[in-house]
Amino acid sequence: MDSNRPIFIPVILGTTRQGRMSEHVANFITAEVAKRDGVETELIDIRRLDLPASGESDDVKDAGFSEQMMRADALVIVTPEYNHGYPGSLKRALDTCLKEYIHKAVGICGVSAGPFGGTRVIQDLLPVMRELGLVTIFWDGNFGNVQNLFDSSGKLLDEAYIRRIDKFLKELIWMAKVLRYGRDNVPLE
Amino acid sequence: MQNNEKLVCPNCKVEMNFHAMKIDYTQVTGKTESVDHEFGGILEEFHSCPKCGMTATREEKKAA
Numbered sequence: 001m002d003s004n005r006p007i008f009i010p011v012i013l014g015t016t017r018q019g020r021m022s023e024h025v026a027n028f029i030t031a032e033v034a035k036r037d038g039v040e041t042e043l044i045d046i047r048r049l050d051l052p053a054s055g056e057s058d059d060v061k062d063a064g065f066s067e068q069m070m071r072a073d074a075l076v077i078v079t080p081e082y083n084h085g086y087p088g089s090l091k092r093a094l095d096t097c098l099k100e101y102i103h104k105a106v107g108i109c110g111v112s113a114g115p116f117g118g119t120r121v122i123q124d125l126l127p128v129m130r131e132l133g134l135v136t137i138f139w140d141g142n143f144g145n146v147q148n149l150f151d152s153s154g155k156l157l158d159e160a161y162i163r164r165i166d167k168f169l170k171e172l173i174w175m176a177k178v179l180r181y182g183r184d185n186v187p188l189e
Numbered sequence: 190m191q192n193n194e195k196l197v198c199p200n201c202k203v204e205m206n207f208h209a210m211k212i213d214y215t216q217v218t219g220k221t222e223s224v225d226h227e228f229g230g231i232l233e234e235f236h237s238c239p240k241c242g243m244t245a246t247r248e249e250k251k252a253a
Contacts, residue, residue, distance in 0.1 A: 183237035
């Protein structure tokens with residue numbers, strides 16, 4: 001087993017809207033992941049994916065996105081909460097892959113203008129993650145009142161989030177390592 | 190019925206690890222001969238390369 005290959009944890013920015021505040025969150029998370037030794041990351045902006053409005057699976061895959069998901073050991077999904085749900089564009093992007101996700105870890109960061117930090121959208125995404133074969137961790141990122149958390153340049157104004165995301169990422173990286181070991185070494189039976 | 194032959198990673202030429210299985214309901218109309226009627230879909234195996242992490246799939250071998 002090539003245990004030396006770095007853990008790869010891309011961060012998916014799960015909205016295409018103009019003026020999205022989730023972009024600041026995704027940039028912050030990506031920078032925090034990049035600080036970890038032995039971990040590589042990239043920000044994946046679903047606005048940049050080449051996806052048609054309809055069609056299924058292999059027929060409509062964005063090749064670059066598929067390759068990133070194949071390489072990934074874990075994902076961070078940054079999703080806003082729009083009317084208590086997740087953006088259709090995020091679901092559209094996620095649904096173009098399947099085999100790429102199986103037995104990989106995922107952590108979700110919810111973003112909202114209100115005080116609850118996307119807790120409802122996170123709950124709504126959990127069954128989707130399960131059906132995609134992803135394994136959820138039991139830490140979340142909750143970015144409530146997001147309009148007050150960053151300045152106009154995207155600088156984080158509340159340093160408490162650094163410690164919170166540290167705990168979230170430690171759990172995610174642990175799960176990513178365990179699942180990689182399982183995928184590489186533990187047969188189904 | 191499990192396939193006995195291990196898949197080999199096309200990139201690294203090493204044996205892949207079979208670590209997951211899922212029922213695929215999406216292709217049952219197009220590949221009726223592959224459907225396992227006890228599960229109502231096609232049983233698909235997932236294999237991972239221990240060297241590069243590539244994932245590959247194949248249908249479970251049906252019992253004769």
